[in-house]
Amino acid sequence: xxxxxxxxxxxxxxxxxxxxxxxxxxxxxxxxxxxxxxxLPYQRPPLSKGFLTGAIGHADLxxxxxxxxxxxxxxxxxxxxxxxIDLFGSRIELASGGRLDYDRLVLATGSxxxxxxxxxxxxxxxxxxxxxxxxxxxxxxxxxxxRQVAIVGAGFVxxxxxxxxxxxxxxxxxVEAQARVLARALTPQLSRWLxxxxxxxxxxxxxxxxxxxxxGSASGQVEVLQLRDGTRLPADLVVIGIGVLPRTxxxxxxxxxxxxxxxxxxxxxxxxxxxxxxxxxxRFPDSGPGRHIRLESVQNASGQARCVAAAxxxxxxxxxxxxxxxSEQCALRLQMAGLTADHDETVTVGDPDEGRFSVLCYREGTxxxxxxxxxxxxxxxxxxxxxxxAWPTADxxxxxxxxxxxxxxxxxxxxxxxxx
Amino acid sequence: MAKITYQHPNGTITVVDVQAxxxxxxxxxxxxxxxxxxxxGGSAQCGTCHVYIDEASTVPLPPMDEVEDxxxxxxxxxRRENSRLSxxxxxxxDLDGLLVxxxxxxx
Numbered sequence: 001x002x003x004x005x006x007x008x009x010x011x012x013x014x015x016x017x018x019x020x021x022x023x024x025x026x027x028x029x030x031x032x033x034x035x036x037x038x039x040l041p042y043q044r045p046p047l048s049k050g051f052l053t054g055a056i057g058h059a060d061l062x063x064x065x066x067x068x069x070x071x072x073x074x075x076x077x078x079x080x081x082x083x084x085i086d087l088f089g090s091r092i093e094l095a096s097g098g099r100l101d102y103d104r105l106v107l108a109t110g111s112x113x114x115x116x117x118x119x120x121x122x123x124x125x126x127x128x129x130x131x132x133x134x135x136x137x138x139x140x141x142x143x144x145x146x147r148q149v150a151i152v153g154a155g156f157v158x159x160x161x162x163x164x165x166x167x168x169x170x171x172x173x174x175v176e177a178q179a180r181v182l183a184r185a186l187t188p189q190l191s192r193w194l195x196x197x198x199x200x201x202x203x204x205x206x207x208x209x210x211x212x213x214x215x216g217s218a219s220g221q222v223e224v225l226q227l228r229d230g231t232r233l234p235a236d237l238v239v240i241g242i243g244v245l246p247r248t249x250x251x252x253x254x255x256x257x258x259x260x261x262x263x264x265x266x267x268x269x270x271x272x273x274x275x276x277x278x279x280x281x282x283r284f285p286d287s288g289p290g291r292h293i294r295l296e297s298v299q300n301a302s303g304q305a306r307c308v309a310a311a312x313x314x315x316x317x318x319x320x321x322x323x324x325x326x327s328e329q330c331a332l333r334l335q336m337a338g339l340t341a342d343h344d345e346t347v348t349v350g351d352p353d354e355g356r357f358s359v360l361c362y363r364e365g366t367x368x369x370x371x372x373x374x375x376x377x378x379x380x381x382x383x384x385x386x387x388x389x390a391w392p393t394a395d396x397x398x399x400x401x402x403x404x405x406x407x408x409x410x411x412x413x414x415x416x417x418x419x420x
Numbered sequence: 421m422a423k424i425t426y427q428h429p430n431g432t433i434t435v436v437d438v439q440a441x442x443x444x445x446x447x448x449x450x451x452x453x454x455x456x457x458x459x460x461g462g463s464a465q466c467g468t469c470h471v472y473i474d475e476a477s478t479v480p481l482p483p484m485d486e487v488e489d490x491x492x493x494x495x496x497x498x499r500r501e502n503s504r505l506s507x508x509x510x511x512x513x514d515l516d517g518l519l520v521x522x523x524x525x526x527x
Contacts (some may be wrong), residue, residue: 024454043461063461065450072452299466302459303527321527326465333487335465376487380467380494405493 010108011035014279014301021309085254111244120214150235154181158241266318278304335379338369445506455522462507474519497523
């Protein structure tokens with residue numbers, strides 16, 4: 001193998017999966033994984049759900065044990081940060097003063113919460129939720145008498161947290177600047193349906209509402225959230241969940257091309273051929289025409305990690321996986337396959353009243369994504385159909401009695417030919 | 421504790437000791453057994469920890485619930501009679517000697 005050492009910056013899902021996949025594929029060079037958090041690599045999805053209720057503890061969060069890294073001969077550097085990349089010298093400088101040479105470098109630096117640019121955002125009791133430390137702080141505040149919790153942003157983190165905080169008996173208000181919840185991720189119909197569910201659980205949901213300022217006590221503890229229209233909401237805990245920003249500073253400083261993410265080619269290579277970028281921090285070409293996208297999901301981080309590990313081991317193929325996402329809120333399983341943002345037609349199958357349905361999203365007659373609630377079979381089937389192109393047309397899906405399970409079980413000869 | 425055997429499509433096998441309260445999925449992850457992805461971390465969302473239970477197996481397994489049954493419709497490799505999600509198989513002493521076959525692909 002040409003490459004004798006791989007350095008991975010970022011020990012989240014993408015970074016860890018890169019290191020693990022390299023070894024699993026037989027890579028026998030040196031692997032170093034550098035993470036700035038003190039803990040062993042852990043999974044983030046439970047941080048807004050089961051970890052806050054206590055259903056999931058630290059041991060369940062940890063993705064691999066310490067002995068894994070020893071057994072796999074992966075050098076895990078925790079609590080340290082890469083502060084400079086020297087592309088010409090193929091070397092990383094660490095904040096601790098250490099240096100690390102590499103033949104291949106993988107940037108898995110992730111993202112950070114987008115700050116809320118209003119006065120008072122630095123008061124005590126104003127939190128974000130991204131890291132284990134964030135979740136521990138939040139858990140301590142939610143583990144007690146009922147609080148008045150204000151959540152800014154009705155994205156996945158905000159709504160999952162709203163649901164969790166409500167289940168723990170807190171008063172919850174969600175403030176969203178857009179006209180509907182999860183406007184970027186969900187179709188209007190699922191968005192409306194989900195908002196109703198949250199309201200039924202007692203969450204106060206204010207859309208078209210922007211935060212103007214946060215006010216606190218003399219001791220600096222947040223007490224009031226004020227909206228642009230002058231409405232004042234009492235709040236003793238405010239969580240900001242208005243999206244994330246890709247962490248691209250290292251890449252930009254090194255001279256790599258960045259722009260809302262580290263720009264990579266279809267094989268996830270940056271503008272330096274020895275350097276890859278994956279996961280939240282990477283902006284990659286979508287299979288669609290001339291479009292670069294950045295995705296924030298476990299599946300994307302993990303899939304891109306395996307793609308890059310394969311490339312380093314000599315199996316160079318573009319990244320083409322169908323994106324998918326999941327969320328758990330209001331005791332519902334919400335699953336999304338594909339990217340639905342620019343659909344122009346939808347077909348709903350199943351029964352929204354029962355909480356079991358899927359929304360098939362088409363663009364110019366092509367299935368681009370499927371949202372499912374309480375229909376895990378539909379979700380899995382949708383991922384396969386999107387990957388193979390053998391999906392039902394909107395007319396087929398609208399036929400009475402249509403469901404994806406029986407469609408998928410039909411022998412291919414009884415289906416229409418696969419579409420491009 | 422149980423001895424679990426993971427057989428790869430090319431015939432190679434990995435035998436590992438897995439402790440409760442881990443699952444057959446986590447047993448593979450902790451030992452870097454290639455061929456189990458488990459992208460959702462074991463919450464029966466993704467179907468990327470699909471395994472085939474050895475057809476001659478007499479090891480008693482917990483029954484499949486509706487969610488697992490549903491998720492198995494979407495696996496990358498075809499579902500068979502002996503398909504299970506390894507994240508839904510908690511390890512107990514009863515599972516000692518379990519042989520699972522890994523599919524060609526998980527995603």
